[in-house]
Amino acid sequence: DQQVKQNSPSLSVQEGRISILNCDYTNSMFDYFLWYKKYPAEGPTFLISISSIKDKNEDGRFTVFLNKSAKHLSLHIVPSQPGDSAVYFCAATGTASKLTFGTGTRLQVTL
Amino acid sequence: DAEITQSPRHKITETGRQVTLACHQTWNHNNMFWYRQDLGHGLRLIHYSYGVHDTNKGEVSDGYSVSRSNTEDLPLTLESAASSQTSVYFCASSESRVETGELFFGEGSRLTVL
Numbered sequence: 001d002q003q004v005k006q007n008s009p010s011l012s013v014q015e016g017r018i019s020i021l022n023c024d025y026t027n028s029m030f031d032y033f034l035w036y037k038k039y040p041a042e043g044p045t046f047l048i049s050i051s052s053i054k055d056k057n058e059d060g061r062f063t064v065f066l067n068k069s070a071k072h073l074s075l076h077i078v079p080s081q082p083g084d085s086a087v088y089f090c091a092a093t094g095t096a097s098k099l100t101f102g103t104g105t106r107l108q109v110t111l
Numbered sequence: 112d113a114e115i116t117q118s119p120r121h122k123i124t125e126t127g128r129q130v131t132l133a134c135h136q137t138w139n140h141n142n143m144f145w146y147r148q149d150l151g152h153g154l155r156l157i158h159y160s161y162g163v164h165d166t167n168k169g170e171v172s173d174g175y176s177v178s179r180s181n182t183e184d185l186p187l188t189l190e191s192a193a194s195s196q197t198s199v200y201f202c203a204s205s206e207s208r209v210e211t212g213e214l215f216f217g218e219g220s221r222l223t224v225l
Contacts, residue, residue, distance in 0.1 A: 006153070043201055043216030044154070059120060089153060095206055097142060097161070098169075103153035 003027045005090050006102040013109055019077040021105050023090030026071065030092035034099065035064060035075050038087045046086070048075070080109045117202050117217035125225055132220045135200030140215075142205045143167075144183040145177065146196040148219075153200040154201065160185055179186075192224045 005024045013019045021034045025108040026069040044078075050057040050064045050073065057064050076086055090102040115136040124130050134143065145157040156169030159179040166177050173197060176188045189196055199221050205214040 002151075009151075041218070043218050044205070045216070046214065091154075097205070098144065098156060098159055100156070101146070102155035105150060 001026075001105070003030075003037065004090055004100050005101040006048050006088075006090055008105050010102070010106040010108070011078045013080045013107065014080060015109055015111050016079045019075075019084065019107055019109070020081045021052065021075040021077075021088050021090075023073050023075075023102055024071055025073075025090075026073070027092070027094065027100075029094040030100075032092075033064070033066060033073050034091045035062075036089040036091060036101075038089065038104070044089060058099045071107050078108075082109050094104075115204055115217045116217055117200075117220045119220060120218065122222045123169075123223045123225065124192050126192060126194060128192050130192050130222065132187045132189075132200055132202075132216060132222070135183055136188065136202075136204040137183065138204060138215070139180045139184070139207070140206050141181055142202040142207065143179070144184065144203045144205075144214075145175070145187045146201045147171065148201060148202065149198050157187065157200075158185075171217060189222075192222075195222050196222065197224045198222060 034049040035047040037047045038044040048059050050066050066073045075092045087102045087104045087106050091099040118133045141162045144159040146154040155171045160166050162181040199219045201219050202217040
Protein backbone atom coordinates (compact mmCIF):
# COMPACT_ATOMS: atom_id res chain seq x y z
CA ASP A 1 0.00 0.00 0.00
CA GLN A 2 1.71 3.13 -1.27
CA GLN A 3 1.10 5.84 1.32
CA VAL A 4 2.89 8.51 -0.70
CA LYS A 5 2.22 8.62 -4.42
CA GLN A 6 3.71 10.53 -7.30
CA ASN A 7 1.52 9.76 -10.26
CA SER A 8 3.71 11.34 -12.92
CA PRO A 9 6.85 9.28 -13.51
CA SER A 10 8.34 11.94 -15.75
CA LEU A 11 7.98 15.59 -16.68
CA SER A 12 9.64 17.68 -19.40
CA VAL A 13 9.77 21.47 -19.12
CA GLN A 14 11.52 24.15 -21.11
CA GLU A 15 14.24 26.20 -19.47
CA GLY A 16 12.81 29.33 -17.85
CA ARG A 17 9.31 27.93 -17.49
CA ILE A 18 7.63 26.63 -14.33
CA SER A 19 7.98 23.00 -13.26
CA ILE A 20 5.17 21.61 -11.11
CA LEU A 21 5.65 18.25 -9.43
CA ASN A 22 2.75 16.67 -7.60
CA CYS A 23 2.43 14.29 -4.69
CA ASP A 24 -0.52 12.69 -2.91
CA TYR A 25 -0.60 10.92 0.43
CA THR A 26 -3.11 8.75 2.22
CA ASN A 27 -1.93 8.65 5.83
CA SER A 28 -3.56 11.43 7.84
CA MET A 29 -0.95 10.95 10.58
CA PHE A 30 1.74 12.51 8.40
CA ASP A 31 2.53 15.97 9.67
CA TYR A 32 5.71 16.93 7.87
CA PHE A 33 6.46 16.73 4.16
CA LEU A 34 9.73 17.00 2.30
CA TRP A 35 11.12 16.99 -1.20
CA TYR A 36 14.40 15.33 -2.07
CA LYS A 37 16.35 15.65 -5.28
CA LYS A 38 18.48 12.88 -6.75
CA TYR A 39 21.07 12.99 -9.50
CA PRO A 40 22.27 9.75 -11.17
CA ALA A 41 24.85 7.78 -9.19
CA GLU A 42 24.35 10.00 -6.13
CA GLY A 43 22.28 9.76 -2.98
CA PRO A 44 19.16 11.88 -2.55
CA THR A 45 19.65 15.34 -1.07
CA PHE A 46 17.17 17.45 0.83
CA LEU A 47 15.50 20.26 -1.10
CA ILE A 48 12.63 21.80 0.88
CA SER A 49 10.10 20.86 3.54
CA ILE A 50 6.76 21.99 4.94
CA SER A 51 4.96 21.44 8.19
CA SER A 52 1.29 20.48 8.21
CA ILE A 53 0.48 23.72 10.03
CA LYS A 54 1.48 25.69 6.93
CA ASP A 55 0.17 25.72 3.40
CA LYS A 56 3.19 27.21 1.67
CA ASN A 57 6.94 27.33 2.10
CA GLU A 58 9.30 29.13 -0.22
CA ASP A 59 13.06 28.90 -0.67
CA GLY A 60 14.44 30.80 -3.61
CA ARG A 61 13.19 29.26 -6.84
CA PHE A 62 11.47 26.42 -4.97
CA THR A 63 8.02 26.61 -3.38
CA VAL A 64 6.09 23.78 -1.80
CA PHE A 65 2.31 23.99 -1.42
CA LEU A 66 0.30 21.79 0.92
CA ASN A 67 -3.44 21.12 0.68
CA LYS A 68 -4.26 19.05 3.75
CA SER A 69 -7.93 18.56 2.94
CA ALA A 70 -6.98 17.03 -0.39
CA LYS A 71 -3.90 15.28 1.03
CA HIS A 72 -1.92 16.79 -1.79
CA LEU A 73 1.32 18.71 -2.08
CA SER A 74 3.18 20.18 -4.98
CA LEU A 75 6.64 21.52 -5.69
CA HIS A 76 6.99 24.53 -7.97
CA ILE A 77 10.32 25.43 -9.53
CA VAL A 78 10.46 28.87 -11.12
CA PRO A 79 12.32 29.46 -13.36
CA SER A 80 13.42 25.96 -14.27
CA GLN A 81 17.09 25.50 -15.12
CA PRO A 82 18.92 22.63 -16.86
CA GLY A 83 20.68 21.82 -13.57
CA ASP A 84 17.27 21.04 -12.09
CA SER A 85 17.06 17.92 -14.25
CA ALA A 86 16.92 15.09 -11.72
CA VAL A 87 14.56 12.70 -10.01
CA TYR A 88 12.44 14.34 -7.32
CA PHE A 89 11.07 12.35 -4.42
CA CYS A 90 8.25 13.46 -2.19
CA ALA A 91 8.50 12.18 1.40
CA ALA A 92 6.39 12.33 4.54
CA THR A 93 6.84 11.65 8.22
CA GLY A 94 4.61 11.39 11.27
CA THR A 95 5.39 10.60 14.88
CA ALA A 96 8.25 8.21 14.16
CA SER A 97 11.48 9.74 13.04
CA LYS A 98 11.55 8.04 9.64
CA LEU A 99 10.51 9.06 6.16
CA THR A 100 8.11 7.39 3.73
CA PHE A 101 9.02 8.21 0.15
CA GLY A 102 7.01 8.39 -3.03
CA THR A 103 7.91 6.72 -6.31
CA GLY A 104 9.70 9.73 -7.76
CA THR A 105 9.26 12.01 -10.77
CA ARG A 106 12.02 12.44 -13.32
CA LEU A 107 12.24 16.09 -14.37
CA GLN A 108 13.95 16.98 -17.63
CA VAL A 109 14.57 20.67 -18.26
CA THR A 110 15.22 21.28 -21.93
CA LEU A 111 17.02 24.20 -23.55
CA ASP B 112 34.30 16.66 7.07
CA ALA B 113 31.76 14.26 8.48
CA GLU B 114 30.27 11.90 5.96
CA ILE B 115 28.42 8.69 5.26
CA THR B 116 30.05 6.05 3.11
CA GLN B 117 28.79 2.82 1.59
CA SER B 118 30.75 -0.13 0.31
CA PRO B 119 30.96 -1.77 -2.06
CA ARG B 120 29.54 0.69 -4.59
CA HIS B 121 28.90 -2.10 -7.07
CA LYS B 122 28.55 -5.82 -6.49
CA ILE B 123 27.49 -8.78 -8.57
CA THR B 124 26.61 -11.99 -6.78
CA GLU B 125 24.82 -15.26 -7.37
CA THR B 126 21.48 -16.43 -6.11
CA GLY B 127 21.74 -18.01 -2.68
CA ARG B 128 24.93 -16.31 -1.58
CA GLN B 129 25.16 -14.18 1.54
CA VAL B 130 25.95 -10.54 0.87
CA THR B 131 26.77 -7.74 3.29
CA LEU B 132 26.62 -4.06 2.38
CA ALA B 133 28.51 -1.75 4.68
CA CYS B 134 27.44 1.69 5.87
CA HIS B 135 29.65 3.96 7.97
CA GLN B 136 28.87 7.47 9.18
CA THR B 137 31.09 9.88 11.03
CA TRP B 138 28.44 12.33 12.26
CA ASN B 139 27.80 10.31 15.40
CA HIS B 140 24.12 10.19 14.45
CA ASN B 141 21.82 7.99 16.49
CA ASN B 142 19.44 7.13 13.64
CA MET B 143 20.44 5.05 10.64
CA PHE B 144 18.33 3.70 7.79
CA TRP B 145 18.56 1.38 4.83
CA TYR B 146 16.44 2.03 1.73
CA ARG B 147 16.24 0.33 -1.62
CA GLN B 148 15.41 2.16 -4.83
CA ASP B 149 13.52 0.41 -7.60
CA LEU B 150 11.83 1.76 -10.71
CA GLY B 151 8.14 2.26 -10.03
CA HIS B 152 8.58 1.88 -6.28
CA GLY B 153 10.77 4.80 -5.33
CA LEU B 154 12.66 4.50 -2.07
CA ARG B 155 11.40 1.83 0.31
CA LEU B 156 12.57 1.39 3.87
CA ILE B 157 14.21 -1.95 4.65
CA HIS B 158 15.48 -1.62 8.24
CA TYR B 159 16.32 1.18 10.62
CA SER B 160 17.99 1.77 13.95
CA TYR B 161 17.56 4.48 16.56
CA GLY B 162 20.72 3.61 18.45
CA VAL B 163 23.22 0.93 19.43
CA HIS B 164 21.63 -2.52 19.74
CA ASP B 165 18.30 -1.15 18.41
CA THR B 166 16.97 -2.45 15.08
CA ASN B 167 13.52 -2.24 13.49
CA LYS B 168 11.88 -3.66 10.41
CA GLY B 169 10.77 -1.41 7.60
CA GLU B 170 8.20 -2.06 4.91
CA VAL B 171 10.36 -4.48 2.85
CA SER B 172 12.47 -6.28 5.46
CA ASP B 173 11.99 -9.91 4.36
CA GLY B 174 15.31 -11.47 3.38
CA TYR B 175 17.37 -8.73 5.03
CA SER B 176 18.93 -8.25 8.44
CA VAL B 177 20.90 -5.52 10.20
CA SER B 178 22.89 -5.22 13.39
CA ARG B 179 24.01 -2.11 15.28
CA SER B 180 27.01 -2.81 17.47
CA ASN B 181 28.29 0.77 17.47
CA THR B 182 27.06 4.24 16.55
CA GLU B 183 28.97 4.55 13.28
CA ASP B 184 27.99 1.36 11.41
CA LEU B 185 24.82 -0.34 10.21
CA PRO B 186 25.69 -3.24 7.89
CA LEU B 187 22.88 -4.72 5.80
CA THR B 188 22.99 -8.49 5.23
CA LEU B 189 21.15 -10.46 2.59
CA GLU B 190 21.11 -13.95 4.06
CA SER B 191 20.44 -15.75 0.77
CA ALA B 192 20.43 -13.37 -2.16
CA ALA B 193 17.51 -13.55 -4.61
CA SER B 194 17.11 -11.97 -8.04
CA SER B 195 14.30 -9.83 -6.60
CA GLN B 196 16.92 -8.16 -4.42
CA THR B 197 18.71 -6.70 -7.41
CA SER B 198 18.46 -3.02 -6.63
CA VAL B 199 20.27 0.13 -5.59
CA TYR B 200 20.64 0.36 -1.83
CA PHE B 201 20.98 3.61 0.08
CA CYS B 202 22.08 4.06 3.64
CA ALA B 203 21.08 7.23 5.49
CA SER B 204 21.58 8.76 8.91
CA SER B 205 20.06 11.52 11.00
CA GLU B 206 20.40 12.90 14.50
CA SER B 207 16.71 13.10 15.27
CA ARG B 208 14.95 15.71 13.20
CA VAL B 209 14.18 14.13 9.83
CA GLU B 210 11.36 16.67 9.59
CA THR B 211 13.79 19.46 8.76
CA GLY B 212 15.59 17.49 6.10
CA GLU B 213 18.47 16.42 8.29
CA LEU B 214 18.55 12.97 6.77
CA PHE B 215 21.79 12.39 4.91
CA PHE B 216 22.24 9.68 2.32
CA GLY B 217 25.23 7.76 1.13
CA GLU B 218 26.00 7.46 -2.58
CA GLY B 219 24.36 4.06 -2.92
CA SER B 220 25.39 0.45 -3.53
CA ARG B 221 24.24 -1.19 -6.74
CA LEU B 222 23.66 -4.91 -6.22
CA THR B 223 23.02 -7.36 -9.02
CA VAL B 224 21.92 -10.89 -8.16
CA LEU B 225 22.32 -13.36 -11.04
